[in-house]
Amino acid sequence: MPVTIAEVARRAGVSKSTISRYLNGMYEHMGADTQERIAQVIAELDYRPNTLARGLKQKRTHTIGAIVANILNPFSTSIIRGIEDTLQEAGFNLILCNADDDPAKERDYVNMLVDKQIDGLIINTTGCNNPLIAQVNQQTPVVLIDRKAPEINIDTVTVDSACGVRQAIDHMVSVGHRRIAMVTLPYDHISPRLERVQAYQAALAGHRLPFREEWLIRTGGDETEVAAKLQALVGAGSHENSPTAIFCANNLITMSVVRALKKMRVAIPDKVSVLGFDDWDWAELIEPPITVVAQPVYAMGNKAAMMLIKRLKAPRMPKKPAIVMFQPELLKRKSCGEQEAE
Amino acid sequence: MPVTIAEVARRAGVSKSTISRYLNGMYEHMGADTQERIAQVIAELDYRPNTLARGLKQKRTHTIGAIVANILNPFSTSIIRGIEDTLQEAGFNLILCNADDDPAKERDYVNMLVDKQIDGLIINTTGCNNPLIAQVNQQTPVVLIDRKAPEINIDTVTVDSACGVRQAIDHMVSVGHRRIAMVTLPYDHISPRLERVQAYQAALAGHRLPFREEWLIRTGGDETEVAAKLQALVGAGSHENSPTAIFCANNLITMSVVRALKKMRVAIPDKVSVLGFDDWDWAELIEPPITVVAQPVYAMGNKAAMMLIKRLKAPRMPKKPAIVMFQPELLKRKSCGEQEAE
DNA sequence: ATGAAAGCGCTAACAA
DNA sequence: TTGTTAGCGCTTTCAT
Numbered sequence: 001m002p003v004t005i006a007e008v009a010r011r012a013g014v015s016k017s018t019i020s021r022y023l024n025g026m027y028e029h030m031g032a033d034t035q036e037r038i039a040q041v042i043a044e045l046d047y048r049p050n051t052l053a054r055g056l057k058q059k060r061t062h063t064i065g066a067i068v069a070n071i072l073n074p075f076s077t078s079i080i081r082g083i084e085d086t087l088q089e090a091g092f093n094l095i096l097c098n099a100d101d102d103p104a105k106e107r108d109y110v111n112m113l114v115d116k117q118i119d120g121l122i123i124n125t126t127g128c129n130n131p132l133i134a135q136v137n138q139q140t141p142v143v144l145i146d147r148k149a150p151e152i153n154i155d156t157v158t159v160d161s162a163c164g165v166r167q168a169i170d171h172m173v174s175v176g177h178r179r180i181a182m183v184t185l186p187y188d189h190i191s192p193r194l195e196r197v198q199a200y201q202a203a204l205a206g207h208r209l210p211f212r213e214e215w216l217i218r219t220g221g222d223e224t225e226v227a228a229k230l231q232a233l234v235g236a237g238s239h240e241n242s243p244t245a246i247f248c249a250n251n252l253i254t255m256s257v258v259r260a261l262k263k264m265r266v267a268i269p270d271k272v273s274v275l276g277f278d279d280w281d282w283a284e285l286i287e288p289p290i291t292v293v294a295q296p297v298y299a300m301g302n303k304a305a306m307m308l309i310k311r312l313k314a315p316r317m318p319k320k321p322a323i324v325m326f327q328p329e330l331l332k333r334k335s336c337g338e339q340e341a342e
Numbered sequence: 343m344p345v346t347i348a349e350v351a352r353r354a355g356v357s358k359s360t361i362s363r364y365l366n367g368m369y370e371h372m373g374a375d376t377q378e379r380i381a382q383v384i385a386e387l388d389y390r391p392n393t394l395a396r397g398l399k400q401k402r403t404h405t406i407g408a409i410v411a412n413i414l415n416p417f418s419t420s421i422i423r424g425i426e427d428t429l430q431e432a433g434f435n436l437i438l439c440n441a442d443d444d445p446a447k448e449r450d451y452v453n454m455l456v457d458k459q460i461d462g463l464i465i466n467t468t469g470c471n472n473p474l475i476a477q478v479n480q481q482t483p484v485v486l487i488d489r490k491a492p493e494i495n496i497d498t499v500t501v502d503s504a505c506g507v508r509q510a511i512d513h514m515v516s517v518g519h520r521r522i523a524m525v526t527l528p529y530d531h532i533s534p535r536l537e538r539v540q541a542y543q544a545a546l547a548g549h550r551l552p553f554r555e556e557w558l559i560r561t562g563g564d565e566t567e568v569a570a571k572l573q574a575l576v577g578a579g580s581h582e583n584s585p586t587a588i589f590c591a592n593n594l595i596t597m598s599v600v601r602a603l604k605k606m607r608v609a610i611p612d613k614v615s616v617l618g619f620d621d622w623d624w625a626e627l628i629e630p631p632i633t634v635v636a637q638p639v640y641a642m643g644n645k646a647a648m649m650l651i652k653r654l655k656a657p658r659m660p661k662k663p664a665i666v667m668f669q670p671e672l673l674k675r676k677s678c679g680e681q682e683a684e
Numbered sequence: 685a686t687g688a689a690a691g692c693g694c695t696a697a698c699a700a
Numbered sequence: 701t702t703g704t705t706a707g708c709g710c711t712t713t714c715a716t
Contacts, residue, residue: 004708004709004710005709005710005711006709006710016709016710016711017711017712019710020710020711020712021711023710023711024711049709049710050708050709050710051710052708052709052710053708053709053710053711054709054710054711055710056708056709056710056711057709057710057711057712058710058711
């Protein structure tokens with residue numbers, strides 16, 4: 001039976017109101033002796049306020065919810081760390097959820113978080129629950145991270161995919177490639193994926209290289225599927241219908257592609273070069289170390305949390321949503337044949 | 343202004359109790375028409391019960407807390423997935439926390455979760471908050487995962503480190519190694535780390551190999567520190583005071599060691615072999631693919647969640663704690679010179 | 685500088 | 701089969 005505010009009040013010989021004031025830092029008109037006595041009783045009893053009761057009354061919980069798309073992706077965990085550190089510093093609690101790239105799970109988590117009366121939400125959304133998210137944003141500040149939702153007006157932190165892709169393709173071209181394929185996950189509702197595909201096409205055009213439908217591979221990411229599609233593309237030996245380089249739209253894809261290529265015993269970069277969007281800790285331990293376009297993921301998590309806190313501190317901020325775009329950076333390693341050409 | 347149970351009651355022309363009964367599935371003595379009317383009003387108003395109010399009254403929240411040691415470690419995220427799937431199926435919510443291997447953060451998270459009235463806790467503990475955790479376990483079922491706390495009586499799911507280490511050392515010996523070093527993070531309060539060190543010593547003894555203090559490297563995991571220590575150990579070329587193989591106590595260490603060795607241009611396994619405890623997704627993409635002792639992490643997460651649910655379903659279970667031990671499995675790849683010797 | 689009392693939204697006896 | 705009532709533990713006017 002946990003100790004309640006009433007018990008503390010009784011022992012300190014004051015009323016519940018006074019204890020409550022003490023708990024909420026309203027020391028202004030409070031006797032120094034009273035404060036001391038209360039502090040002592042609280043310590044003695046190891047009293048902890050019931051946050052449910054408090055939340056019920058105050059309608060604020062000092063808790064932020066965060067939903068990531070896929071917790072197995074290092075991209076998500078780095079973002080989480082960025083969010084976590086910032087919130088911790090600001091004194092907010094964090095409830096973490098993993099939507100597992102499943103719109104239904106995402107919906108359930110959003111509802112759960114709203115039910116738990118979170119004060120704010122940071123979400124790397126599947127893009128399939130925009131009406132729900134827009135509705136939440138009416139009562140509770142929401143910040144989108146990584147993925148935009150143009151049709152709803154919400155604070156967003158994202159990365160400049162177009163610029164990143166341009167750097168990637170430029171690099172591949174500079175290293176001698178002319179036949180560049182791209183592998184991506186389905187990009188129906190997910191803005192960066194779509195942007196990257198469009199930027200890929202634009203970058204090819206910029207170099208007067210033709211865009212070939214059959215070199216744009218959409219895959220669910222399943223490894224055998226990726227292997228099969230790559231087999232069809234590059235398995236038959238080099239010729240003018242096979243690409244010499246593969247641009248991977250995110251790190252999960254990059255890993256699948258590298259894995260498939262290794263299994264097929266297609267040498268990287270000798271036979272086919274690989275360049276990935278998004279860096280991760282051990283990309284450089286792979287053989288060959290993978291050249292990537294790195295996103296400042298930790299900083300993005302930071303920023304998202306700060307934007308949320310700003311809204312919370314100024315509840316009547318202009319509703320004009322802020323869109324913050326981070327710049328990605330090309331990290332040249334060895335998977336594009338760099339050593340030969342540069 | 344969210345809609346409350348009172349509003350639903352008013353519109354449905356019944357009392358709050360009836361709505362409450364409906365919400366809690368007590369349809370037994372309820373008119374079919376009443377049910378229908380309630381269902382309709384709820385749908386119309388998009389009513390969602392206030393979980394804070396409910397939790398305050400019921401003293402249960404249908405929510406489980408989980409604290410992992412380090413969310414950047416694939417070990418943690420796989421466990422999370424195991425926990426998540428099982429809880430989801432059982433209809434429990436999950437609040438995820440990342441202690442970041444910091445006892446103070448861990449303490450804060452435990453307190454936060456208790457304050458939020460979680461029904462149960464799964465924790466991969468730093469080992470520095472045992473009194474607190476034992477205290478929590480009095481009122482709220484706790485399951486320890488991966489790391490044991492022998493001095494407190496709590497359900498635990500862990501892995502048979504001794505057996506795993508034995509397999510690892512046996513394998514290294516069978517492949518021709520006689521001079522085997524070990525690298526570990528500090529193991530003061532963390533049971534598997536200590537067990538692995540002890541098992542390493544025992545396994546050496548089993549093969550009549552001497553244990554050398556200077557070949558047991560304790561490190562904070564910082565990369566430059568690891569590099570410096572490895573440099574001292576194997577940097578000077580092969581001789582009888584330098585080990586021919588390194589056993590890494592977990593995957594973070596494995597990555598640090600591989601990274602350091604690569605930077606030092608020490609060939610694996612030609613110059614030094616590497617074997618790691620704990621597998622992860624892309625261990626086989628590294629060059630050379632790393633031989634590891636794999637833990638059934640997802641299953642461990644599953645099991646921990648199931649044990650917790652069992653306690654919750656049978657609140658008056660014997661307090662006798664269950665210790666479940668999973669068996670690890672050696673995955674032979676290429677980092678121990680396997681191709682030459684087998 | 686502090687207390688009394690009402691009420692946040694819900695559930696659970698107890699009545700009817 | 702349903703309603704009345706009394707809280708859960710806290711905060712917050714309004715008094716004093």
